[in-house]
Amino acid sequence: GSPCRDRVIFATSDLRLWSTDEVGVPIGQPVTPIPTVSNPNCAAGETRANLAIVPAGPGGGFFVRNAAGTVHVIIDAVGYLSPDGGHVFTVDGPRRLFDTRKPASPLTGAFGPGQERSVTVVGGSVPADATAVVLNVTATEGTAPSHVTAWPTGATVPPTSALNWPAGATRPNLVIVPVGDDGRVSFRNHTGSVHLVADGADNASPDLFL
Numbered sequence: 001g002s003p004c005r006d007r008v009i010f011a012t013s014d015l016r017l018w019s020t021d022e023v024g025v026p027i028g029q030p031v032t033p034i035p036t037v038s039n040p041n042c043a044a045g046e047t048r049a050n051l052a053i054v055p056a057g058p059g060g061g062f063f064v065r066n067a068a069g070t071v072h073v074i075i076d077a078v079g080y081l082s083p084d085g086g087h088v089f090t091v092d093g094p095r096r097l098f099d100t101r102k103p104a105s106p107l108t109g110a111f112g113p114g115q116e117r118s119v120t121v122v123g124g125s126v127p128a129d130a131t132a133v134v135l136n137v138t139a140t141e142g143t144a145p146s147h148v149t150a151w152p153t154g155a156t157v158p159p160t161s162a163l164n165w166p167a168g169a170t171r172p173n174l175v176i177v178p179v180g181d182d183g184r185v186s187f188r189n190h191t192g193s194v195h196l197v198a199d200g201a202d203n204a205s206p207d208l209f210l
Contacts, residue, residue, distance in 0.1 A: 044069070047164040049147070051174045076160045097121065097135065097198040110141070111148075111189035111196060118153040121200060122183030132178045133185065136199045137163050140170040144192025152180030157188060167192070 040050035054062045064073060098107040098119055107117050121133045139148060147161035155178075165171040177185045187196060 042071070046166070047145070047147075048171075049161055049164050049173050051176065074160075095200050097200050099197045100195045101141075101197075107196070110193040111187070112193050113144075113189065113191050116157075116186055116188040118180075118184045118186040119198070120182070120184050121177075121179060126200070128183065130179055132176055133200055135175050135177060135185075136172055137175055137187075138170065138172040138197040138199075139163055139165045140195050140197065142167055142169065142192055142194035146189060146191040146194060148190070148194070148196065149188045150175050150177045151186055152178040153184035153186045154181035157186075161190075165194070 040048045042048045064075070066073075098105045100107050100109055100111065102108065106119050111117065121135075122128050122130055126133065135150070137148065137150065139146075142165050145164075145166045147164040149157060149160065150162040151158050162175040162177075163171060163173040179185065187198075189196075
């Protein structure tokens with residue numbers, strides 16, 4: 001059976017090409033009425049990433065629906081919640097982790113093409129045993145269409161994006177990142193140069209990501 005059965009799935013959707021509303025519906029429930037809320041919204045030709053928390057149905061899956069035009073959808077599962085209880089998800093913030101436009105920021109100066117940097121996320125109100133953090137990451141002043149990847153420091157760089165943007169746009173996205181070596185998480189810009197801003201919002205106990 002599915003390892004995610006009867007759990008809540010965290011999924012990041014990267015939508016490409018035409019305008020779309022992506023809706024997750026638990027398997028086993030009627031496809032209609034379709035929820036009236038959308039997850040990512042894209043104009044024609046855009047690439048956008050978004051974090052969605054979707055209940056899994058009895059079969060361990062969910063539906064995806066496009067509203068208009070045609071679109072390619074990429075879904076990356078990054079974790080889940082089990083029905084067993086005992087999970088701790090602590091609201092903490094918001095608090096600014098870094099703003100590369102600011103000289104006094106822990107990370108300062110725009111990210112160049114292919115550049116990787118890491119920042120400490122534990123300490124203060126985030127306990128040392130936190131296994132993940134919820135961050136609002138914003139890209140601004142990008143010189144080229146690009147994307148940023150976020151991952152636990154010390155781990156292999158994943159082939160997925162946390163945030164996508166066209167040149168010159170300012171784009172935010174909510175991301176959940178496991179905490180890596182020495183309480184740090186890493187960020188990598190793909191193409192061009194871009195400033196990144198990260199705000200910490202929450203932290204998760206050791207049993208959230210199983």
